[in-house]
Amino acid sequence: MLRLSALYRFPLKSGIAEPLRQAEFDGLGLAGDRRWMLVEEGSGRFFTQRAMPQMSQLSALWNVAGGLTLSAPGFESLEVDVPENTEQSLRGVTIWRDTLRVPDAGDEAAQWLSAFMGRPTRMVHVPADRARWLPSGYGTVEDKVGFADGFPILLIGQASLDDLSAKVGRPLEMLRFRPNLVVEGSEAFAEDGWKRIRIGEMEFRLLKGCSRCILTTIDPKTGERSADREPMTTLKTYRERDGDVWFGQNIVNDGPGTLEVGMPVTVLE
Template identity: 45%
Template sequence: MPTLSSLSIYPLKSCAELPLTHATVEPLGLQHDRRWMAVRSDGTCMTGRELPGFVHLRAVPVPEGLHLSAPGMPELVVPVPPADAPRLDVNVWNDICSAARAGDDADRWLSTYLREPARLVYVDARMQRPVDPKHAAPEDRVGFADAYPLLLISEASLADLNTRLPQPVEMNRFRPNLVVSGCEPFAEDRWKRLRIGEVELTLVKPCARCAFINVDTRTARPDSAQQPLRTLATYRNRDNKVMFGQNVIARRTGVLRVGDPVEVLEEV
């Protein structure tokens, strides 16, 4: 039986991976995952696609809010915005939603590190961002993840890719929440419903990849040969999109733990 081999969150969109041994699954995905985001003054999201330095920005949830650290920067704790915090309409890949602003201190910190004006916003209870209704139920919601609450990839799929690359890459290039071991390469393409511990998940569609996966998380620089996206495009191209991993929605929430067995309830 496949096994859940790792869990990760990215509390601020595009930030460094934060591995966990256990995590609570909520309707929006793993607790604390992508609940914060940097935006420009017009509300458009800022990501590691155009600002690779994001991958060296470490964001850690703390009881007060979010602890930020990055090379050359003082550490900062950002409180969770209060219910009456100022709001900003933000744009996440053409989804417009109203988010809570984190405040001037956080904005200055981010602007200094990213070297361009930035604002920090938060997914609060008032923010509503529906998941694409073509692949979800009307009530499904997502935070600041690209499109879906969770992303799953198998270790075997990465191993298959690495046999084709000039230099192997690590799983954190692909920013999954859930990594599964003990299955064949791309077995996740066939899975439709899973049970992991007390959690039930639906795999709704393959994940289309972009140039962000070419950013080396050790150097915070894009790969000059456009790898691994270039190689993936030679054998994982579907409808002119490069697919790697599966987008996932939770149908029963609960706690996940590394080492949990992964039961395949239904395949396509």
């Protein structure tokens, strides 16, 4: 039987994962997931672990009011409230090909994060009415995304990771791939062929495979890159297609709802 075996929230894009037993879902996917992002102060260009691996050590815990608690080794924790969604608070930012204006979290958070990052940094928040559209050709006019790369939710089958670990020759951490949902009980890469699934009472559409990058070579515990460039080296031997390496599925939820670890998963299509 297929079941939901893990739930993860990433309140801050490229920050530490928050394991969950239960999660609410709204119009942007998992509530509180990737609603915050760090940007370069001058350009507004987004930061991720790809260029800033120290972000793997940055914890940003989400609270029910939507704010964050920032913490990192050697730093005192800082509470950050959701900024007001007003014209005066807006900052222009760029994430991949998208440019948008979103509320800035303020100077106190910027000073704390600039010290941690070692360069002038601002933090921004995306309210629902300022969210981005999905990449052209995917989803519907109702589907939007916060600060995730392109799609609101990432699903990975546990068997797919087990298969990759066996080929690499050592256990790999699921969090290298930063999924929101992990499903167990299927064959390796079975999720590649799914189009619609139900988890509990919620339904999801699988829109596109997830192309992977160097971020997967960063140890989520230490922030260090793998000297052997694993797991990308092995993935390229059997998961490369059209110049990209694929692992996991980008999905969207049809309406709000609640998931709990252990819920049954049904493939509808």
